[in-house]
Amino acid sequence: MITITARRATAVGAVLLLAGLTGCADDKPAASDDGTGPVAVKASDSECSLSRRDVKSGTSTFSVSNGGSKVTEFYVYAEGDRVMGEVENIGPGLKRDLIVELPTGKYQAVCKPGMIGDGIRGDLTVTGEAAAQIDEDAVLKEATESYQRYVNSQAVALEQKTTEFVTAVKAGDVAKAKELFPISRTYWERIEPVAESFGDLDPKIDARVNDVEPGTEWTGYHRIEQALWEKNTTAGMAKYADLLLVDVKTVVAKAKVVKLNPLQLANGAKELLDEVATGKITGEEDRYSHTDLWDFQANVQGSQAAIQALRPALQKRDPALVTTLDTNFKTVYASLDKFRAGDGFKPYLPTDAERKELGRVVDALAEPVSKVAGVIAKK
């Protein structure tokens, strides 16, 4: 049972209650929908069907069953992929509920088999009484609450996936550990600026070998990464696996109650792209596994989540910037797509031209992202 503390948002706020793993997917046809109960979502590797695509404003429940062979995610996006609610990490054969409060408007319901890419998308219309006009402060308050919901969902998945990774390491299952390494890091990298704000936890979890002070023990993901890829073993790693999980759990507990302001969102979005620009494009981050592009994508996704949370405020103040941001996020994803392999990425061993191309698109995105803070700060 997973429970995330519900936060009561503003009048138009979406409230997400992630209510649990309710066992195996049932086979009831999606058609048996009477228009009032939960919306049944049948997700597979190739489809994302909803029992209805018209709901009333207020609280809606989506029961997502994964009948496919890949782990999937389900999102409700407002314009520009602003996350209204999401449920992560739904394994094959599992069913999970998303409870979300949706004001009147047009949305998209999206399944992401394999947890990558744009996903399989369809429209979702919410009808009912139009929401009252809300003031600027409320828009910004909703932005931070929306992003905090995102941090929460990522933190929960981070703990789950790191637990699975640690379990594989301790069981001596090298292949499984290698498979889970980039996946668990995805959730870490999406919310890294938040994690970084908790002082020395970041170096303990994520230090590269040259980041370690002489006399201090090197711990965390990359320590285990080195053993897995350089030596193809988990020998001696149980201790570091245990430590990693303890540290991750501490981060997760803190992330769940972190209070952010809109400027922190804007700066976090910028910092995530700085991470990409300085650590990922160079291939320094995952120098043994060459899974840098997983981290790269996760940083960009995390940055986008923060920007999209601010979107209603940005749209009002600087619509041209929103258009530029949308375009440039798309360009980055398109460049990343060239490196896809299956549900993940090819090992990151780029040619000089490929590296330069990635640098170019990230810089082109980071520059407008860096302008968001100034726009948000303006009264």
Added chain:
Amino acid sequence: MTDQRGFSRRGLLGAAGAAVATGVAGYAAHSVLAGEESQAADTTGPVEFHGTHQAGIVTPAQDRLHFATFDVTATKREDVIALLKEWTAAAALMTAGRDIGQYGAVNGPGEAPPEDTGEAVGLPPARLTLTIGFGPTFFNRFGLKDKRPAALVDLPHFIGDNLDPNRSGGDIAVQACSDDPQVAVHAIRNLARIGFGTTVVRYSQLGFGRTSSTSKAQTTPRNLFGFKDGTNNLKLEDTAKLEQQLWVQPEDGPDWMVGGSYLVSRRIRMTIETWDRTSLSEQELIVGRGKGTGAPLGKADEFDPIDFEAKNADGELKVAKEAHIRLAHPQFNKGAELLRRGYNFVDGSDGLGRLDAGLFFLAYQRDPRKQFIPIQNQLARSDVMNEYIRHVGSGIFACPAGVKPGSYWGEKLFS
């Protein structure tokens, strides 16, 4: 070309191109020029090569740098000594604004390549200084094992170091500083040429703008973060402090280093692109100074004393706990100071569509074990600026005292 034969560097500069038919261009006295050019003496005149201390340390920092390190390929002690003698003679000539060799750049026999490479012909001495230092690896050979100073340690690994061996180390370092970039380049080029067969250039670094002032008469320049740098630097005028912090004292030993100083070089890459996307207030918080005035946060003027205790209305320290100026300040480093003499560089681009830019950090000190190393350990651990910089090259060198006329670089070391 031929119409320039017989013109010394001085001749071209001086009497409107009139031939100075000494035939020994290199030996033409240059002090006359300094007098003639007195209006521009600040940037064109010569700096005395000989002295108690090597020039180029407390000399008011010139605007340009060409720094190079050399590996010694010779195996015989006498070959190294011969090279050092030849370098010293050339250095004395070049710093005086003269061509090197007997005939210089354009007065020699037509059948021979010119002794001096010639690109400084017509240029003033431009305050050229040449400063030599010996790296730890130099002492492994030539019977010098026992001469290695205890203070010339191998630098430890600092957190975040990402050093390129091809931009680090070196048996011998030569720092050429001048107010004219071509004069500095000319000096290193000619020393490298003299060294063929004895030494090989390990790496070289150009710096186009000083990032420190080493005299109270100089204004504080800006680094590539756009901030004034070196406000609290050790300066020429702080004579008592220089003895305490800069020059090796008789009690420090070894004898051959007394009056000398230890140089630490660090090639610090700045990720200026990500820095430029950082808000003004965050930039100022990171540095601890206002970007415009250079004043410590909470103060009005650049040279106002820093108040490390002052808090703003929210109860937060005005100069943050992890601000650069706090962590680097002597008050938080057991009083340790450095004489910084760094330069801005932009070495083309990095293949990612970004400028390969940064600060070539040069710092002189009496004992790196008590100065650079503890300061850098503290910065590497906590400085919030680290997100925007990366140390990619490193070196440490023992720079002996100044050369007396008739002596040569390192004579005491070899005696």
